[in-house]
Structures are given as C-alpha cells and as structure tokens.
Amino acid sequence: MAANSTVIASLRLQPLSSFSSSSLPPSSSKPLYLKFHTSHRDNIRYLSSLGIVPQSPRLAPPANDLSIILSAVNFLKSKGISDEDFPRLVFLCPQLFSPTFDISKIDPVLEFLTGELKASVEESRGLIVNCPNILLSDVEYCLRPTLVYLKELGLRNLNRASKTNAHVLNTRVEKLRAKMRFLKSIGFEHEEAARVCGRIPAIFGYSVEDNLRPKFEFLVYDMERELEELKKFPQYFGFSLVKRIRPRHWHLKKNNVRVSLTRMLMWSDHKFYSKWKP
Template identity: 85%
Template sequence: MATVTASLRLQPLSSLSSSSSPPPSSRPLYLKFNTSHRENLRYLSSLGVIPQNPRLAPAVDNLPHILSAVNFLKSNGISDEYFPRLVYLCPQLFSPTFSISETDPVFDFLAGELGASAAESRGMIVNCPSILLSDVEYCLRPTLVYLKELGVKNLNRASKTNAHVLNTRVEKLRAKMRFLKSIGFEHEEAARVCGRIPAIFGYSVEDNLRPKFEFLVYDMERELEELKKFPQYFGFSLGKRIKPRHWHLKKKGVRLSLSRMLMWGDHKFYSKWKP
C-alpha cells in the first residue's frame, strides 16, 4: 500500500444520539498518514489502537492495514475517543487478515434497510462493534424481519439493546419466545412482551429467565397473570433485588404488586418498609 502524506478533516462523534451535528465548540479531528514509521506508531498508540510499549508494537507490514482501518472508521464518523473501545471489543477490525471493505454491506444495511441516520449507525457500531463482522443476508436481515414481525419498534435508535439484538441470530431470539410460551404465554402475549422489552432477548433462558420464573411461582407463590401484567419483572436482578425485597416483605407480612415491590428505589422502598 502506497503511503500518503495527507490530512483528512473529520468531525468527531460527539454523542450516540440521533443528532448528527456536533456542538459549535467541537474541534475537528485530523487523521495523518506519515512516511515516518515512528510517527505512525505514536499516532496509533495515542488513539489506543496499539500498545504504547514499543516492544508490543505490530509488525511494520501491518501498519498500512491498521492505518487504513482507522481511516475508514473515521471517515464514517467514529471519533478518537471510541477507538480503545473498538479495539477492546472487536480487535478483528484492525487485524491484517480482515478487509475493512467487507463492512460496506453492513453500513448499507444500517442506512437502507434499518433506516438509521449516520449518527445512529455510528452509535450502533460503537455500542456493538462486532455488528460490522455480521453477515447481512444470514444474520442482520432475517433478525430485522423477525423483530418487526414481533412488533419491536424504533430499532434504528442507537442503544446497546438494539445493537446487540440486531446482531443476534433469529434462532436465539426464537428460544426466548419458546420459553415464554412454555410457561403459559400465548404467542401474541409473548410477542407483545418482546416488543415492549426487547432486552429480554439478551437474557439467558437457563441462567436468568427460568430461575426468576421458578422463584416467582414456587417461592413468591405468584400467579402467571401477575407476570403478564408486569413482564418487566424479568429485567430485575434475582439476587440483588427480587429475593431481598420478597423476603423482607414476607417477614413483615406485607404483599405488594410486583411493580410496587420492584420499581421503587432502595431508599423509598426500605424507608416505607423499614427493617
């Protein structure tokens, strides 16, 4: 790859919101390709893309590829502050065995089929950089279609939940639906739960959902109808929130709705129901 002495002026990604205009005080960023090997190392280490220890520096032959990946990502609006996160979560992006051009279909999918703005697409990538490695035909597109069928909305919003759910194979999503139906939800009811609380797709059935359901039924002696009214129950920690509050109330002989039991902050809850 020929070295280029140039500067590419870019605007920083100021936030993960849908706004694409940086604040007036933002300084433009400059990506420089230099002929000096030492300057390239210094630049990449300042971004957090490579270690600062020169002994851990990548091979000379790998630098053009890393610089090319940095250039590509910055040309798509990824600002300096997010590169350490990208390297930590998805080092493959900077690997000499990976062609950054392979990510073009993902950018096209985010902008076209998902309908994400430039800022929302960048937010998706920062929240879940491995989405750039996903196959559009076999993962992203089928997942998007399935989520829309369930009624999940606003998938273009740049949240961690949306980014990770979109990057999940359909079969894993269906496993959560099967679980809800196995405990008594009708298909439409299960779909509504997933539509309202898409974060449920990120929970493990055996390590999260099932233990919470069994505690609800066997220890708390609650009915399924209560869960249907308050499916947000699944989003609370079993060990840190559900169990301590249940046993605390049981000692006092108090029974509350799931929402009152769990939605209140600790201060309000324990002030109301003092030990």
C-alpha cells in the same frame, strides 16, 4: 524555507456532530486528522494514541502493516467513527485492525445499517460502538433475518443507537425464538409474548435457564403469585433475582405484607425499606 520542506501532508476530516445517545460520550468538536505519509515513528505515535499499537517502536508492527492499519482507521473515520471510539473497538473487536483483515468486508454491514435499518451516520456509529462485533456479522444469515423477525414481533425504532438494539440486531433468529418459546411455554399467548418482547427487548439477551426460568419459578413457587400478575408487569424479568427480587420478597413476608410486583420492585431501596421496617 527549510521548515516548510518538512511539512507532512495530512488528511483533514470534518468534525463529527455530537452524538445524542446517553450511553455514548459526545464526539470531539475539534477537527480530526489522520497522517499517512509521516515517519514510521509518527505513525506509531498516532496509532498508539488510539490504543491500536504499542507505544514502543520495537513492539510496533512493520511499516507495511502500519499502512494497512492506517487505511482501516481512515475507512472507519470516513463512516463516522471518532478518535474516542477506537479504544473500545480495539478492545472488543481487535481483528478490525489486523494487517491481514480486509476492512472492505464490513461494507455490507454498513450498507445494511444505513439502507435496510435506515440508521443515520450518528445512529450507525452508536450501534457499532455499542456492539463492535456487529461489523463482523453476516448480513444475509444474521442481520437481515433478525431485523425481519423483530419487525414481525412489532419492535420499532431499532435504528436507535442503544446497547439493547445493537446486541439484539446482532443475535441470530433462533436465539430470539427461544425466548418466545419460553414465554409461550409458561402461559403467554403468542401476541402477549410478542408485546412483552416489544416492551422489553432486553429480554432477548437473558438466558432462559440461568435467568428467566429461575425468576419465573421463584415467582410461582416461592412468592405464590399468578401468571396474570406477571403479564401485567413483565418488567419483573428485568430485575435481579439475587439482589432485588428475593431480598424484597422475604422482607415483605417477614413483615406479613403483600403488595403488587410494581410496588415491590420499582420503589427505591430507601422508600421500600422505610415503608416496611422490621
């Protein structure tokens, strides 16, 4: 039949299993398709649905470039990336879809994730979607040394697909050491500082001068609290100085009340301000 002659060959991919991380939406349970030998317009329509190229044929790349981009899409989907993930990847790491980018260059990173990090396909997908730029990292000079250093500090479960893990793994060792040096400079022993980083790995993402030091100075000079209290509740560093620490401290001081850092910061606004009314 004439209609059959127009049927375009398609590559059918198996549906991805739902991803368990709460920070990411589950993958679609429907089969996914990638079209390669379709018309130029169909290729544009497909890639525009992923947010990779403009919808208008006038603004889209030429056919040869589209073929390269489709190959990159196919490669990423073969590694577990789903249709729902592409808009984020395009926004945060557009060079992956440049016609001049050799997508095979990310192979070492993918091998690192599944090999040395021992991440499953789903976990690798989660780490990539949480931090797409990890795909452009150098395994030898960034990812591997960072993984070794983090393990030395006692951090575990780094293969879990969280935003913190993804960004910490993509951080150079020197930046990680800067956080350790800061903690030791204010009185933590090396083992104590390592435990803090193990309990709160997000601390590696905080700026020393813009975040950690101002919070410590406020704790010591304004709140007049001792280092030992901070050691018992290092989660203090995870709270906003402007939105939570300062206003709650001044509220307590105004009411001539002094409580532990835990009660001061962990309680909800309703519970905190209901307990100590002006």
